[in-house]
Amino acid sequence: MELAAPTARAQVDPQAGGFCAAVLELAEQGSRTATREHAFRLCDGLVTLRAAGTLFEEHLTRALRHARVAPTSVQAPELRVFALDGLAAGGRPPPGWPFPYANPRHLERLHVTRDRRFYLKLDEDTRTWHVFDRARGRAAIWTEDASRLPDWEQSFPLRTLLNWLLAPSPSTLAHAAVVCEGERGLLLAGAGGSGKSTTTVACLEIGLTTCGDDFVAVTGGVAPRAHALFDTIKLDERSLARFPHLAAHVANSGSPPGTKARIHLSELSPPGLRPSCWLTAIVVPRVTPGETTRIAPLAKTAALRALVPSTVFLTRGAEIETAAKLGALVRRLPTHELRIGGTPAEAALGLRALLAQGSR
Amino acid sequence: MFYQHNHEQVAAEEFDGEFVLIHFARGTYFSLRHAAVDVWRQFQNGANPALVAERIRDRFSLTDEVGPAELKRCIQVLIDEDLLCQVEAPGPPVEDWSSQVWAAPAVEVYSDLQDLIVLDPVHEVDQSTGWPRRAAGGDGS
Numbered sequence: 001m002e003l004a005a006p007t008a009r010a011q012v013d014p015q016a017g018g019f020c021a022a023v024l025e026l027a028e029q030g031s032r033t034a035t036r037e038h039a040f041r042l043c044d045g046l047v048t049l050r051a052a053g054t055l056f057e058e059h060l061t062r063a064l065r066h067a068r069v070a071p072t073s074v075q076a077p078e079l080r081v082f083a084l085d086g087l088a089a090g091g092r093p094p095p096g097w098p099f100p101y102a103n104p105r106h107l108e109r110l111h112v113t114r115d116r117r118f119y120l121k122l123d124e125d126t127r128t129w130h131v132f133d134r135a136r137g138r139a140a141i142w143t144e145d146a147s148r149l150p151d152w153e154q155s156f157p158l159r160t161l162l163n164w165l166l167a168p169s170p171s172t173l174a175h176a177a178v179v180c181e182g183e184r185g186l187l188l189a190g191a192g193g194s195g196k197s198t199t200t201v202a203c204l205e206i207g208l209t210t211c212g213d214d215f216v217a218v219t220g221g222v223a224p225r226a227h228a229l230f231d232t233i234k235l236d237e238r239s240l241a242r243f244p245h246l247a248a249h250v251a252n253s254g255s256p257p258g259t260k261a262r263i264h265l266s267e268l269s270p271p272g273l274r275p276s277c278w279l280t281a282i283v284v285p286r287v288t289p290g291e292t293t294r295i296a297p298l299a300k301t302a303a304l305r306a307l308v309p310s311t312v313f314l315t316r317g318a319e320i321e322t323a324a325k326l327g328a329l330v331r332r333l334p335t336h337e338l339r340i341g342g343t344p345a346e347a348a349l350g351l352r353a354l355l356a357q358g359s360r
Numbered sequence: 361m362f363y364q365h366n367h368e369q370v371a372a373e374e375f376d377g378e379f380v381l382i383h384f385a386r387g388t389y390f391s392l393r394h395a396a397v398d399v400w401r402q403f404q405n406g407a408n409p410a411l412v413a414e415r416i417r418d419r420f421s422l423t424d425e426v427g428p429a430e431l432k433r434c435i436q437v438l439i440d441e442d443l444l445c446q447v448e449a450p451g452p453p454v455e456d457w458s459s460q461v462w463a464a465p466a467v468e469v470y471s472d473l474q475d476l477i478v479l480d481p482v483h484e485v486d487q488s489t490g491w492p493r494r495a496a497g498g499d500g501s
Contacts, residue, residue: 191473300375301391309382309389309473312371319384323371331375 016111019098020118020131027082027140030089039071040064042162043171043217043227045078049158053085056146060157062251063230066266066273079165081139081158085146086127094129094142097122112317119164119317126150130160139164151252155232155262156215159315162229167318171219171227172325175311178211178226178277179203179348181355185211185226185277187218187333188285189307195285195340195347198239202344203351205243209274210265220328224279231273234260242344281334281354282307291341295350303335363444364406364451370443372400377458381443387474388441395420395427396465397458399434403444405451409435415453420462427462434465441469 031050038049038061048071051057060083086092099111099120111120119132127144139161143149163173177188177196188196200213211228219225240246240261249268250261265273284298284306308326312319336354340347365372371382379392379400392400395416402412413431422428438444 299378301378301380304373304375304380305389305391305470308371308373308380309387309470312382312384313387313473316384319382320367320371323373323382327371327373330373 016099016113016118016120017133020120020133023095023120023129023131023142024082024133024136024138024140026092027084027142028138030084030092030142031082033089037071038064039069039074039077040067041069042067042158042229043166043219045165046074046076047079047081047158047162047165048074048077049081049083051083051085053083053088053146056083056085056088056143059146059149059154060141062264063155063157063232065264066228066231066271066275077137079137079139079161081141081161083141083143085143087145087147093144094122094127097124110316116167121160121317132161132164134164134168151255151259151262152234154252155234156230159215159229160317162217163315163322164317166217167321170221170325171217172318172322173215173229173311173315174218174226174307174326174329175215175314176218176307177213178216178228178279179351179355180209180211180274180277181352183278184280184355185274186351186355187216187226187279187282187307187329188338189282189303190285191306191310193287194306195287195338195344197233197235198242198344199285199338199340199347199351201233201235201239201243201246202348204272205345206348206352208348208352208355209272211274211277218279218326218329220325220332222332224329224332225276226279227276228273231264231266231271233263233265235263236260279329279333281336282330283336283338283351283354285338285340285347288339288341291339293342293346293350294339295354296337296339298335298337300330300335302337304330362406362408362447362450363403363439364447365400365404366443366445368445383442386442387471389470389473390441390443391466391468391470393466393468394459394463395431396434396467399431399438399465400443401454401456401458403438404454406447407450407453409439411450419457422462427464430464434467437467437469 031052033052034050040047051060097109109122117134121130126149129142132139166172177200178185190196197213200210211226213233217227217229246263249263251264252262265271282303284303308323312322369383369385373380379397381390
């Protein structure tokens, strides 16, 4: 099947649909060589995945092992994903970006039709397409060569598709960590370097659990919930040195210097990963050398600035919906600042105390 | 010339008398406080910048010495940062005011997350002819 580039501006939306259908068909055909189908329960929804190419399959499934369910038990998944490694599938390269600059929902290399049915994204660096047809509940990932995909993408496979899938629902992705005690959890929001990951591992060390370290799903409403999506924790060299027993569990130990160590919680014993929890507060960690570690009240606007911009900038295509849902979450939950002046263990104890306060 | 909240690209959330604005395409976000909150509200339905400045001057009984220059700068920032976009006609004036007392507009611009915008270079938005448009003299690739 040929994938013709659209030419007329006025026809961009219908052509996006045709292009999406063609990519989906090619990926579905190509992934028939897959030896097995995977099924996952993610944010209370079922997602199936068939991937052509052993390397690509490993790339897309390792961080989702915790969410596996038997494919035979899945009758009507919310999303069926067909993944194609072009090199493994006989050298079939993905097409280039065919769309002209056209309508307000059309960004270069990201196109969302006005009716929010079709989503298309091309990563030019790795030549990887993500396409999603909401009406059919089908999506495709087509990469030129899975061996060229950056290591960090293995930390959150299907993130792009999950973001689009959740757009019209009460749930959304959040760029945040979650630490839990029992069924209660705290959402830790903050940019890279704010101490989220180190604090999360420190919480695991004192017996708390987590729903994720970098991206989680959250569902709003009167009683907001967090859901685990990926089982990964990423630590830089300095943070990893604080927890030397984790060195043996680093999944990407051969990566170039400067790459964060990727650890899959499902592969630890005990895993420390919890499927979901009730959120009781939002906490923004901040490293404050020389101070005593403490938790202080934080203005809602500061919590919003810590949570929403980085989430919407990292998960494109559903920005308006994501910002609104996370804004509502910030309104609903108490907001605090975790001022980390001492060790990560002190920070973890502070969070445990906050979780205990919320349970009274 | 009339301007309005650029709904396609900008999310706005208000908490406790402060607006946080997030520009999705540019990777920037903003904090508006004091009279900047009223300036922002006045543009919700579409308004002329000079008339907005005049309404706020009247509202707070400002003199030529206090206020007008700050208001002009604030409005210009909102336009330059693409938080407002041009529209063809004004809407009804907004009667919702944040305060009875004048406090000069405060606009903080945050660009620390711009590196996260890897999908798209910065584009100038032209609501009438389509989006995105290549900025004059810019990369726009």
